[in-house]
Amino acid sequence: MRALVVACVLGCGLPVAALTVKPLSFPELVSESGAVVHGRVTEVRSQWTADRRGIESLIVVQAIGYLKGEWGAEVTVRVPGGQVGTFINLIPGAPRLVQGDHVILFLKASGPAVPVITGTSQGVYRVVPDVSGALMVVPPLIETGAPVTARGDLARRPLSLPAFAEAVRRVEAAR
Numbered sequence: 001m002r003a004l005v006v007a008c009v010l011g012c013g014l015p016v017a018a019l020t021v022k023p024l025s026f027p028e029l030v031s032e033s034g035a036v037v038h039g040r041v042t043e044v045r046s047q048w049t050a051d052r053r054g055i056e057s058l059i060v061v062q063a064i065g066y067l068k069g070e071w072g073a074e075v076t077v078r079v080p081g082g083q084v085g086t087f088i089n090l091i092p093g094a095p096r097l098v099q100g101d102h103v104i105l106f107l108k109a110s111g112p113a114v115p116v117i118t119g120t121s122q123g124v125y126r127v128v129p130d131v132s133g134a135l136m137v138v139p140p141l142i143e144t145g146a147p148v149t150a151r152g153d154l155a156r157r158p159l160s161l162p163a164f165a166e167a168v169r170r171v172e173a174a175r
Helices: 002-011 026-031 161-174
Strands: 035-048 055-068 074-080 082-084 087-089 102-108 124-129 135-138
Touching: 026 161, 035 074, 035 082, 035 161, 055 082, 055 087, 055 102, 055 161, 074 102, 135 161
Parallel strands: none
Antiparallel strands: 035 055, 035 102, 055 074, 082 087, 102 124, 124 135
């Protein structure tokens, strides 16, 4: 069955893409990012890439605050993949964000281009309440079907929002 799907995709002449990303330690993630924003996703808009060979999504995040840098009250981020009409472009390893997601994003930009997420999915941390209602920052996960492990630095664990913010500040201060 899997071979049939691959043959159909290849036979249709559609581009097949995947991401290969170097695992980043937490200090590398902080250092390579121009900004670390805590916010909520307010809009996800997909579009064809400039060469019309793929689809990318523009994610609009309303900033609650910044743990590093300051890129404004609202920031738009580009991620690979998305859906335009009936065409869906799923990129394994690319982050999947939806309207309403409460996140911390590690961002980088080169020149006037729309920022991207540092380390693709490695730079997306989910913010969720624990049983007491305190906000916890949960590290990114690898979706392999195997037991769940943290992406990049395996020592990462959920932290309270203030403890996570302090960890980012400590890394930045050590530079």
